Amino acid sequence: LAKTTQPISMDSYEGQEVNITCSHNNIATNDYITWYQQFPSQGPRFIIQGYKTKVTNEVASLFIPADRKSSTLSLPRVSLSDTAVYYCLVVSGATNKLIFGTGTLLAVQP
Amino acid sequence: EAGVAQSPRYKIIEKRQSVAFWCNPISGHATLYWYQQILGQGPKLLIQFQNNGVVDDSQLPKDRFSAERLKGVDSTLKIQPAKLEDSAVYLCASSLESTGNTIYFGEGSWLTVV
Numbered sequence: 001l002a003k004t005t006q007p008i009s010m011d012s013y014e015g016q017e018v019n020i021t022c023s024h025n026n027i028a029t030n031d032y033i034t035w036y037q038q039f040p041s042q043g044p045r046f047i048i049q050g051y052k053t054k055v056t057n058e059v060a061s062l063f064i065p066a067d068r069k070s071s072t073l074s075l076p077r078v079s080l081s082d083t084a085v086y087y088c089l090v091v092s093g094a095t096n097k098l099i100f101g102t103g104t105l106l107a108v109q110p
Numbered sequence: 111e112a113g114v115a116q117s118p119r120y121k122i123i124e125k126r127q128s129v130a131f132w133c134n135p136i137s138g139h140a141t142l143y144w145y146q147q148i149l150g151q152g153p154k155l156l157i158q159f160q161n162n163g164v165v166d167d168s169q170l171p172k173d174r175f176s177a178e179r180l181k182g183v184d185s186t187l188k189i190q191p192a193k194l195e196d197s198a199v200y201l202c203a204s205s206l207e208s209t210g211n212t213i214y215f216g217e218g219s220w221l222t223v224v
Contacts, residue, residue: 034212041217041218042217042218043114043201043203043215043216043217043218044153044201044215045215046212046213046214049212087152095158095165095166096141096205096207096211096213097155097158097166098143098153098155098203098213099155100145100152100153100154101152102150102151102152103152
């Protein structure tokens with residue numbers, strides 16, 4: 001499975017748009033990208049997933065360039081409750097196995 | 111729709127004792143996963159079931175950890191004997207099938223070994 005690299009931490013303020021970029025240089029043709037959010041004392045929660053170009057749902061947008069070697073999770077107008085760890089994962093289309101890295105700790109301040 | 115249920119939520123045991131965690135996946139989900147999450151790290155896959163068969167248990171320390179999913183629904187993860195380094199959150203997750211489906215996690219079972 002492709003290894004992912006993302007910033008260890010990011011800071012933001014309420015109301016700002018936050019973009020977290022993840023690199024996955026060795027992504028395979030059948031792999032897709034998925035992002036999870038984890039609050040303290042809770043299990044990871046699915047945010048969004050995509051294969052290429054742009055995906056948007058009610059929570060976030062995911063931008064994937066044509067070469068698919070990176071992806072950017074965009075959180076519009078964050079609030080204090082968005083403070084969490086965000087994991088970028090490359091998922092094998094063959095096994096559906098999630099391999100987590102250390103994630104990005106997003107701290108949203110008032 | 112009910113989520114992935116896990117119990118117990120918290121457990122404290124002494125080293126060399128045994129412990130068991132139970133998981134009830136989302137109804138109809140064929141694939142079940144157990145992850146171990148040590149404080150400050152991302153979850154690590156221990157074992158993946160497809161119905162009642164094991165798909166991947168390459169990261170499961172089989173000398174002390176065991177897991178079963180006898181009827182293809184509920185699952186139990188057991189640790190015997192426990193070591194201090196087993197202190198972690200044990201997360202159960204499930205997905206509809208083994209490929210291309212969203213994986214849903216439970217709240218986790220917190221284990222402290224003293």
